[in-house]
Amino acid sequence: MSSQTEDQPHTPITKWLFLVGGVILTAGLLFGYDQGVISGALVGIEKSFTVSTFMVEIITSWVTLGALVGALVAGVLSDKVGRKKAVLLAAVLFTFGALVEAFAPGAWVLVAGRLIVGFGVGVASVAAPLYAAEMAPTRLRGRFVSGYQFGITFGIFLAYLIDELLSSGDRWRLMLGISAVPAVLLIVLILPSSDTPRWFLTKGRRADAESALERIRPDDTAQAMAELEASVEGETEQAGWAEVFSRTWRRPLTIGIGLAVFQQVTGINAIIYYANKIFAAAGFITPQGQTAATTWAIGAVNVLATLIAVAFVDKLGRKPLLLAGLVGMSVSLAVVGVCFWFINRSGPTTTGGPSDAGLITLVALVVYIASFAFSLGPVVWTVINEIFPRNIRGRGVSIATAANWGSAWLVSQFFLSLVDTIGESGTFMLFAALSVVAFIWILKVLPETRGRSLEDIEQMWLDEPGQAASPAS
Numbered sequence: 001m002s003s004q005t006e007d008q009p010h011t012p013i014t015k016w017l018f019l020v021g022g023v024i025l026t027a028g029l030l031f032g033y034d035q036g037v038i039s040g041a042l043v044g045i046e047k048s049f050t051v052s053t054f055m056v057e058i059i060t061s062w063v064t065l066g067a068l069v070g071a072l073v074a075g076v077l078s079d080k081v082g083r084k085k086a087v088l089l090a091a092v093l094f095t096f097g098a099l100v101e102a103f104a105p106g107a108w109v110l111v112a113g114r115l116i117v118g119f120g121v122g123v124a125s126v127a128a129p130l131y132a133a134e135m136a137p138t139r140l141r142g143r144f145v146s147g148y149q150f151g152i153t154f155g156i157f158l159a160y161l162i163d164e165l166l167s168s169g170d171r172w173r174l175m176l177g178i179s180a181v182p183a184v185l186l187i188v189l190i191l192p193s194s195d196t197p198r199w200f201l202t203k204g205r206r207a208d209a210e211s212a213l214e215r216i217r218p219d220d221t222a223q224a225m226a227e228l229e230a231s232v233e234g235e236t237e238q239a240g241w242a243e244v245f246s247r248t249w250r251r252p253l254t255i256g257i258g259l260a261v262f263q264q265v266t267g268i269n270a271i272i273y274y275a276n277k278i279f280a281a282a283g284f285i286t287p288q289g290q291t292a293a294t295t296w297a298i299g300a301v302n303v304l305a306t307l308i309a310v311a312f313v314d315k316l317g318r319k320p321l322l323l324a325g326l327v328g329m330s331v332s333l334a335v336v337g338v339c340f341w342f343i344n345r346s347g348p349t350t351t352g353g354p355s356d357a358g359l360i361t362l363v364a365l366v367v368y369i370a371s372f373a374f375s376l377g378p379v380v381w382t383v384i385n386e387i388f389p390r391n392i393r394g395r396g397v398s399i400a401t402a403a404n405w406g407s408a409w410l411v412s413q414f415f416l417s418l419v420d421t422i423g424e425s426g427t428f429m430l431f432a433a434l435s436v437v438a439f440i441w442i443l444k445v446l447p448e449t450r451g452r453s454l455e456d457i458e459q460m461w462l463d464e465p466g467q468a469a470s471p472a473s
Contacts, residue, residue, distance in 0.1 A: 016215035020135045021147055022189045027087060027128035028151020029158070030094055030182040031121050034063060036156035036299065037175050039275045040163025040291055044172030049107040053416055060274075061412035062111050063118035068405035070122020075398025078127045083134065084195040086127035091190065093120030094183040102177030117179070124186075126401045130394065133385040134196035135216060138453050142313035142382050146306070149378030153306045155182065156272060157299035164291040197225075198390065201232045232390060244392045244399065252387040252461055255446060256400035259380045262438040264407035266329060267431035268372055270415040271298065271365065277416075278365075281424055282343060283358035297366050305373035317450040318379050319442065325375020326439040332368035333432035336361050340424035376438075386449055389458040 038060055045051065045059060070090070078086040097116030104110035129148045136144035159175075166175055197216075200209035210225050217224045244253065271278065275294040284293050309321060342357040388396035418427050449457055 014216055014218060016194070017135070017137075019189065019193055020132060020216070021144065023087065023186065023193055024128055024132040024144060024148045025151040025154075026182055026186040026189055027090070027124045028148040028153075029155040030091070030179065030186060031125060032152035032155020032157075033159045033179050033182060034094075034117055034121060034155075035152070035269070035272050036159030037163060037179060038063075039272070039294060040160065040167060041172040041175045042276070043167075044175075045107075045110070048172070049110075051107050053420075055107060057413050057416055059107065059111055059114060061409050063114040063121065064269075064405050064409035064412060066115035066118020066120075067122035067125065068118075068402050068409060070119040070124075071126050071398050071401040071405050072122075073119075073398075074123040074126035074401070075395040077123065078130060078398075079199075079394035082195040082199050083127050083131040084190060084193055086123055087131060087190050088187065090120045090122075090124035090127060091183045091186040093117070093123070095180045095187075098177060098180040098183065101179075102173045104173075113176075120183070122401070122405060125405075126394075126398045129381050129385045130397055131196060133454075134198045137217070138451075139314065141386065142318070142450065143310050145382040145385050146310045146313050146378035149373075149381055150303070150306045150310055153299075153302040153373060153377065157295070157303045160275075160291065160295040160299035164295045167291045197228055198232065201228060202390075241395065244395045249389065249392060249396070249461065251464070252389075253396060253399065256384045256387060256396060257403045258441060258445065259376075259383060260400045260404035261407045262434070262441070263376045263380045264404055264411055265431075266326075266372075266376065266435045266438060267333065267368075267411070267428070268376070269408045270411050270427075270431075271368070274412075274415060278424075279362070281340070282361045283355050293362060297362055298369050301366050301369045302373045302377075305370040306378055308374035309378040312374075313379060313382060314450060317448050318383050319446055319448050321379050322375050322442050322446070323439060325371045325379075326435050326442070328371025329368055329376070330432050330435040330439065332364045332371065333428050333435060335364040336368070337425045337428035337432060339364065340428060344423060344425065383446070383449060386452075386454060386457055389461070390454065 042056060042060065046056065049055075051059070070093075074086055074090075077089070094117055097113050097118075097120060100113030100116060101110055102113075104113055129145050132144040132148060133141055159179075162178060163175060166172075194212040194215060195208070197209040197212040200206070200212060206229075209228065210221065213224050213228070214221045243249070275298050276291060279289075279293045313321060339357040339361040343355060343361070346355065346357070384400045385393075385397055415427070418430075422430070447460065452460070
């Protein structure tokens with residue numbers, strides 16, 4: 001089935017598609033806010049609870065452990081109860097976890113709140129992009145799923161901005177508590193929304209599938225329904241875990257996991273979570289100076305550069321954006337590594353501000369964030385949510401997302417310890433080397449999926465030499 005028959009170029013964007021866009025943006029916003037807010041909150045947390053470096057790493061990183069578990073559960077959950085209800089559950093969990101964080105009487109209760117928030121984020125990180133991928137027209141699928149990453153980057157910027165506004169006082173509880181706001185907004189947006197036509201059909205709910213299609217494709221509902229029915233014909237149950245790991249789908253699973261891991265081990269969450277500490281090491285002395293550098297050099301640039309991917313992911317393609325971004329990431333990380341070598345050799349400046357090497361570090365991190373924001377940030381989520389065949393999509397996306405969160409936990413849990421062991425310079429050089437490895441791997445392994453329908457992509461794997469017949473045939 002060609003992408004042209006599935007989605008005519010003149011398909012209008014209805015108000016319901018705008019609502020889908022609102023859901024995906026808000027889901028990303030709550031994810032991003034939680035990622036960014038901890039950078040500014042750590043100063044107050046350390047004062048309130050007098051915690052060790054190891055405990056700081058636990059408070060920072062255990063949100064990703066919760067997200068890992070949430071991502072693993074989310075695949076089965078979104079297949080069983082639907083994409084909509086999974087997103088709703090994520091929003092409720094996030095609201096509750098944010099309140100636990102804000103009112104935590106001690107460090108371990110705060111960690112428990114971080115785990116709850118992380119579980120909600122993990123569920124949302126699977127269910128929300130999956131929801132967008134199955135609701136969006138083919139010609140707009142990349143933009144819709146990339147909108148999730150735009151929401152993440154805007155949430156990070158918003159968190160940094162709030163951290164900057166609240167940095168003058170010990171108001172870390174308010175920083176964390178505000179994160180309940182986007183979660184409540186997500187509940188408001190998802191409640192009137194419909195689940196995806198694909199999910200309805202796999203559950204034998206044809207009338208609901210037709211009603212959902214009528215909302216998002218009112219001009220050609222009958223044709224869209226016929227195509228959708230043909231694509232899921234004979235499929236009433238989702239595949240089990242054995243089929244997810246079968247030889248037939250090994251290549252898309254490998255690609256999904258590989259992209260998810262490379263997105264994290266190239267250093268993004270270490271920089272997002274510990275931005276203030278990195279800028280402190282680069283010579284930005286005051287908390288206000290650190291949060292200002294974090295807000296504008298990382299947060300604002302992250303948002304603006306993500307718009308490049310939203311605008312061009314369906315025009316230029318997934319692979320060119322990934323490769324171009326990795327070139328910028330590799331070079332800028334190497335520059336940061338060299339700058340920290342000079343900073344550590346020369347010591348603090350006599351003026352009390354950042355040295356020339358510190359300012360170059362700031363510029364290089366801006367280049368790194370911009371390069372990541374139009375490539376590995378949004379494009380990885382787009383590819384992960386379109387490469388898996390329909391009967392294993394929920395589970396496949398959850399495995400790749402769990403691999404992403406597992407990698408994020410490793411990086412954020414041991415970043416400070418790694419810096420203590422090999423120094424800032426060695427740590428950023430390691431991230432640069434991993435970016436080069438990611439470039440080579442993507443160049444050799446990743447096929448281009450731009451302009452292909454989800455059914456075309458599924459058939460692409462089956463048409464490869466040596467593949468078994470389609471399990472659904």
